[in-house]
Amino acid sequence: MSKSKNTEQKIFDAATELFLEKGVDRTSVREIAAKAGINLALMNYYFRSKENLFGSIFSMLVQKNSEELIRILDSDMELFEKIRQYVGVYIDMLSENPLLVSFVMSILHRSRERITEMKVISSLYSTDQFTRQILDEGKKGNIRRTDPTQIFVDMLSLIAFPFAIKMLVIDKNNFTEEEFGEFILERKKRIPELLIESLRPPR
Amino acid sequence: MSKSKNTEQKIFDAATELFLEKGVDRTSVREIAAKAGINLALMNYYFRSKENLFGSIFSMLVQKNSEELIRILDSDMELFEKIRQYVGVYIDMLSENPLLVSFVMSILHRSRERITEMKVISSLYSTDQFTRQILDEGKKGNIRRTDPTQIFVDMLSLIAFPFAIKMLVIDKNNFTEEEFGEFILERKKRIPELLIESLRPPR
DNA sequence: GTCTATACGGCGATAGAC
């Protein structure tokens, strides 16, 4: 194993941590170099620029975390079971990396210029199969609401938003980190219930 | 009317627009001065620093937009009607200023150091009366779910998150701005329905 | 109050020695 690979990885890891923690704009390349324990110039030797480094990290994060979600969405699982699994896996993923929501959010905010990353995020939500499934169940009269986009946005909102306002929830309720964790854990049951109830037709 | 008041206001307005559009960190003071059509030095004459200017703007935005929401939440309106009104007013407000969610989100992300602004946001959500109401209705067996924090987070998530991922929704569905507006308009009916259905006990 | 001019430090990036 060459030493170069180690250095590149050290830069990559340090930058990932800092970008997630403080945001890209508030992280300087000097800070990254310091945290990685390497010289500033090496930053530009391995990655051409800060922006380029950011691009690599962002792609990695999305790819790493989206694979399983896409697999669930694209499967031919029964609709309600699919919702249960999707919510569960998504929440587990965000629980392990709670900063991801804010990070993606901030990218989304500044990405009217740079479309590249948007494409990556969009790929996260390959909803074709899910959409077909909703429309199909709708036609059969098995569900009560049939707008796929609305349903998907409901689901995403209920899953992700609480992580974006984590500090607010903690502050407002005097939660410890653990209590916030329990709060989120409850939502793993709650969100599928809410969604399925909103779809299930009256008996 | 003194000319100074005009200048201060011009700086304030230009900065507000830029902060909302590009985020605080990606907006330079030179840019603000240029947009306001004034000299750079005046920026520091009226507001001591960029950070200070940001503080003023942030407080203004929160205060301006939270008053009516707090009034609704604190009123003794019947619970379901309160939910309908809160959702409606909140969505109208965000529709008029869609960038507000991303803006607040980014502040939340970088505010582990500066608690000042958190306090302002927290005041936005004075949920005491709402909480009491939920617990009360719960005791009477009038509602099926009784965790006030969960209910409030559900509501906020369904209202605000779609604005944070606006560009994604537009991109994914090939929406025009108008179509996104209609999409959001539908949610003014949809969200209260979802929430109330999730609370209403089975007959 | 408004302007010009400028100081200062930190930034991203690179040239060039080793």
Place this chain on the structure above:
DNA sequence: GTCTATCGCCGTATAGAC
């Protein structure tokens, strides 16, 4: 590959003329 040194630029802030 890794380092030192340095570039030019930008954001912040202030001094001082008008």
